[in-house]
Amino acid sequence: MDVMPKWADVILIPLISILLAAILSALVILAIGENPWEALKLMVDGALGSTYGWGYTLYYATNFIFTGLAVSIAFHARLFNIGGEGQALIGGLGVAIICLYIPWPHWSLALLGASIGAAIFGAAWAAIPAFLQAKRGSHIVITTIMFNFIAAAVLNYFLIGALKAPGMEPATPKFPEATHLPSFQDMFNFGETTFFRGAPANVTFFVALAACVALWALIWKTRLGYEIRSFGHSESAAKYAGISPTKIIMVTMLISGALAGMMAINNVQGEAERLVLNAVEGAGFIGIAVALMGRSHPFGVLLAALLFGFLYQGGAELALWTSIPRELIIVIQALVILFTGALDNMVRMPLERLFLAMRRAKT
Amino acid sequence: MDFATLLQMLDATLRLATPLLLACLAGLFSERAGIFDIGLEGKMLAAAFLSAAIAAVSGSVWLGLLAGIGASMLLSLIHGLASITFRGNQLISGVAINFLAAGLTVVIAQSWFSQGGRTPQLTGDARFNPIELPFAEALQNVPILGPIYYELISGHTILVYVALAMVPLTWWILFRTRFGLRLRAVGENPAAVDTAGISVVWLRFAAVGICGILCGIAGAYLATALQAGFVKDMSAGRGFIALAALIFAKWRPWYALYACLLFGFLQAMSLRSDVIENVIGFQVNGQFLDVLPYILTVVILAGFVGKAIPPRAGGEPYVKER
Numbered sequence A: 001m002d003v004m005p006k007w008a009d010v011i012l013i014p015l016i017s018i019l020l021a022a023i024l025s026a027l028v029i030l031a032i033g034e035n036p037w038e039a040l041k042l043m044v045d046g047a048l049g050s051t052y053g054w055g056y057t058l059y060y061a062t063n064f065i066f067t068g069l070a071v072s073i074a075f076h077a078r079l080f081n082i083g084g085e086g087q088a089l090i091g092g093l094g095v096a097i098i099c100l101y102i103p104w105p106h107w108s109l110a111l112l113g114a115s116i117g118a119a120i121f122g123a124a125w126a127a128i129p130a131f132l133q134a135k136r137g138s139h140i141v142i143t144t145i146m147f148n149f150i151a152a153a154v155l156n157y158f159l160i161g162a163l164k165a166p167g168m169e170p171a172t173p174k175f176p177e178a179t180h181l182p183s184f185q186d187m188f189n190f191g192e193t194t195f196f197r198g199a200p201a202n203v204t205f206f207v208a209l210a211a212c213v214a215l216w217a218l219i220w221k222t223r224l225g226y227e228i229r230s231f232g233h234s235e236s237a238a239k240y241a242g243i244s245p246t247k248i249i250m251v252t253m254l255i256s257g258a259l260a261g262m263m264a265i266n267n268v269q270g271e272a273e274r275l276v277l278n279a280v281e282g283a284g285f286i287g288i289a290v291a292l293m294g295r296s297h298p299f300g301v302l303l304a305a306l307l308f309g310f311l312y313q314g315g316a317e318l319a320l321w322t323s324i325p326r327e328l329i330i331v332i333q334a335l336v337i338l339f340t341g342a343l344d345n346m347v348r349m350p351l352e353r354l355f356l357a358m359r360r361a362k363t
Numbered sequence B: 001m002d003f004a005t006l007l008q009m010l011d012a013t014l015r016l017a018t019p020l021l022l023a024c025l026a027g028l029f030s031e032r033a034g035i036f037d038i039g040l041e042g043k044m045l046a047a048a049f050l051s052a053a054i055a056a057v058s059g060s061v062w063l064g065l066l067a068g069i070g071a072s073m074l075l076s077l078i079h080g081l082a083s084i085t086f087r088g089n090q091l092i093s094g095v096a097i098n099f100l101a102a103g104l105t106v107v108i109a110q111s112w113f114s115q116g117g118r119t120p121q122l123t124g125d126a127r128f129n130p131i132e133l134p135f136a137e138a139l140q141n142v143p144i145l146g147p148i149y150y151e152l153i154s155g156h157t158i159l160v161y162v163a164l165a166m167v168p169l170t171w172w173i174l175f176r177t178r179f180g181l182r183l184r185a186v187g188e189n190p191a192a193v194d195t196a197g198i199s200v201v202w203l204r205f206a207a208v209g210i211c212g213i214l215c216g217i218a219g220a221y222l223a224t225a226l227q228a229g230f231v232k233d234m235s236a237g238r239g240f241i242a243l244a245a246l247i248f249a250k251w252r253p254w255y256a257l258y259a260c261l262l263f264g265f266l267q268a269m270s271l272r273s274d275v276i277e278n279v280i281g282f283q284v285n286g287q288f289l290d291v292l293p294y295i296l297t298v299v300i301l302a303g304f305v306g307k308a309i310p311p312r313a314g315g316e317p318y319v320k321e322r
Helices: A006-031 A036-048 A051-076 A084-101 A107-136 A140-159 A204-221 A223-233 A235-240 A245-272 A283-293 A298-321 A328-342 A344-362 B003-032 B040-058 B061-085 B090-113 B145-153 B158-176 B178-188 B190-195 B200-226 B238-248 B253-271 B273-280 B286-301
Strands: none
Touching: A006 A036, A006 A283, A006 A298, A006 A328, A006 A344, A036 A051, A036 A298, A051 A084, A051 A204, A051 A223, A051 A245, A051 A283, A051 A298, A084 A107, A084 A140, A084 A245, A084 A283, A107 A140, A107 A204, A107 A245, A107 B286, A140 B238, A140 B286, A204 A223, A204 A245, A204 A298, A223 A235, A223 A245, A235 A245, A245 A283, A283 A298, A283 A328, A283 B090, A298 A328, A328 A344, A328 B061, A328 B090, B003 B040, B003 B145, B003 B158, B003 B178, B003 B200, B003 B238, B003 B253, B040 B061, B040 B090, B040 B200, B040 B238, B061 B090, B061 B200, B158 B178, B158 B200, B158 B253, B178 B190, B178 B200, B190 B200, B200 B238, B238 B253, B238 B286, B253 B273, B253 B286
16 A cells, blocks of 8 residues: 555655755855845746746747656656657757758648658657667667767758758758748737737647647557556566567657657747757756656646746846856756655655654554 | 877877776776766766866865865765665666756856856966876987877876776776675675675765766866866766766776777867878768767667676665565
8 A cells, every 4th residue: 555645646745856956946046146036036027927938938848848748658668768859859850851841831731741750750769779778678778868969960960961051050941931830929919919929939839738638648548558557667567468578668769759859840840940950958858857747747747847948938037137047947957857856765755754654643 | 190190199099088087987886886877977077167166266286176076976975865875766866966067067157257157267286287207308219119108108197197097996996805896796786795794885885985086086187187177068978978988898997998098089080080081081070980989889788799788786776675
């Protein structure tokens, strides 16, 4: 029997972990001579105080939903896909090729095509580490780390070579007009009042929401999801039940890579409308923090992605108005990963003891 | 390519291999004791920053080195706490440490020195200077051996020689001392070590601590010897190349030296693409040379060229009660 009620596991522990991370972050801000309360107010104001701020927050959140889901599905099979960064980079390559070389008549078709392209490219980049894990037992964490570096080099190779636009910058040409996705500004434009003016949030946000629902259904409502979860709980038991480890590792990692790759329709097709170097900007790694905080549940991932979207946009505002550099967000991200992931037991053990004592007191 | 260019390239190889070697041996101690460490990168970065900062403020590179080791040890302690005491996931802890270092170094550097996340340039005694080995000048004109001694072997900073000396020392500690035997045992079968009445927790903390010291030296070397000051993200993936070298070396000290020299040579080549073009007659993409260590490691991991088998208990927290 579980020591703790379920709500404590899914709500209380993450909340305490975030609180610990927040307290430490506040101490860091204090230590560099700024006021944490003022900083928080500035962040809330900058990220949530206007539709412009919300537009950025939701744009970042869209990236993190995709990468967070990618890490989550792998976690369910007890695989640690640290290669979301590389898969998203290569996904961007897929989006660029599809947008540049196919004459799309309308953005909706282009979105569909680019999504498929991004997913296939991302999945392909995850396929090699997955195959090596399944067939040769090579540790997937190490291989996916290596593939992140290789992906950056591959992208660089194409951006200074075959896909490069005329000029000095290593980037592709602008995508054609027909592939441009409608931004929130286009969608929520009511005559005089235009919401989300100038913000990069776009229709991809709804694709991300759909991905959350689809992944939830896949994990908890299908036979494949059941197999993935049982493999994650016990590989030997899954094998005994006739589940093929090779198949589960391959399929899980392909889905994971596809999700990470699909991030590219947001940042490459939706925002930049061309492919540039280092387009992912660490979102692949933030997926790890998001998945850990969201307890690998799509709804949790959505909430965690929104929180990180807020942190990203708020952090950018902080860097603009105060002397606190943007890198503070990386510190917060590290603390969240540390407390919700690695030091989980530090929070959990005393809580479990508390709940045990409470139950004894009752009986 | 003439003899002088070759010597220059090998000289650069030695300089670039040194931080890899130190970090690789650091990982060797940790992973041999069953603690995976993908936080080598972060520890190096933290050490690079604090060593440069303290050296800049105090003017003494030795104080800087100590501070760098201290910063790296602190992160090691967090890693140990998470992965040994609280039996958390060692890989996730390593990821967290990398980000913690990447963020904190810039945040602190910015508020301390206000130079866009760098430390001031180090000069004079605030950095490690090359040391001339005895008779290097006098023997310079001896054919072949003279230039080799003068150019290649002499004239490095003390940390290069420390790193090279660490290879036999690591081998001796791991394979010829009681501590080393126990350390390797705890990475293969911690339950057996526990049954023998030796503390698994203490041994693993010792290994993680040694890892911290070596990473600290590696980071200090980056900021106070290889370059003159800290810049943002200056470890530039070296921690991961060291990790790759560790797998390449199959967790053995002497092989670690060879792997690091090979990867150092690749780095030296990508800096001198003109030389390669002269030798092999066509241009090699510098990007390709940069990622070659990673590609080689994947090939090794795939087991097509000899199988790399990690310590058996690696990555698993030890739970005493069953």
